[in-house]
Amino acid sequence: MSALWIAHVHVTDAEAYGRYAKAAGPAIAAHGGMFLARGGRYRQMEGNDRPRNVVARFPSFEAAVACYESAEYQAALAHAKTASKRDLVIVEETPPTVE
Numbered sequence: 863m864s865a866l867w868i869a870h871v872h873v874t875d876a877e878a879y880g881r882y883a884k885a886a887g888p889a890i891a892a893h894g895g896m897f898l899a900r901g902g903r904y905r906q907m908e909g910n911d912r913p914r915n916v917v918a919r920f921p922s923f924e925a926a927v928a929c930y931e932s933a934e935y936q937a938a939l940a941h942a943k944t945a946s947k948r949d950l951v952i953v954e955e956t957p958p959t960v961e
Contacts, residue, residue, distance in 0.1 A: 864955045865923040867895070867930075870912035871948040878945035885938035893929035894921040912949070923954045 867890075873879045890897075899917040920926035929935055930952070942948065 863922065863957060865920045865926040866898075866953050866955060867916070867918040867920070867926055867950060868953060869914075869916040869948055869950040870910070871914040871916065871942075871946050872912045873914055873946045875945035878941050882938050882941035882945065885941070886935060889932060889934035889938055890918055890929055892934065893925050893932065895919065895926070895929060912947070914946075919955075923952065926952045 871879075887897075895918045897916070897918050899915060901914045901916065904913075904915050920929065930950075
């Protein structure tokens with residue numbers, strides 16, 4: 863089953879976060895990740911508001927975890943850690959059901 867990265871981000875340093883985004887994109891693509899949403903229009907319905915929301919789909923849960931743990935992504939993440947407050951979760955997608 864495919865998996866989703868779902869990130870909710872409040873950017874505190876746009877320049878440093880830009881360095882993260884520039885390096886993270888190729889690392890995500892190298893693991894089969896594809897962005898479905900990346901900082902577009904949103905409406906916060908519940909919980910904490912974080913104005914940048916990102917969703918990426920990976921071919922499998924294992925590929926998503928491997929990407930996060932990869933040296934390339936961790937190097938990119940070093941820029942984001944001091945430039946943002948973020949939550950990121952990896953969720954395995956549910957197969958479609960037929961009723």
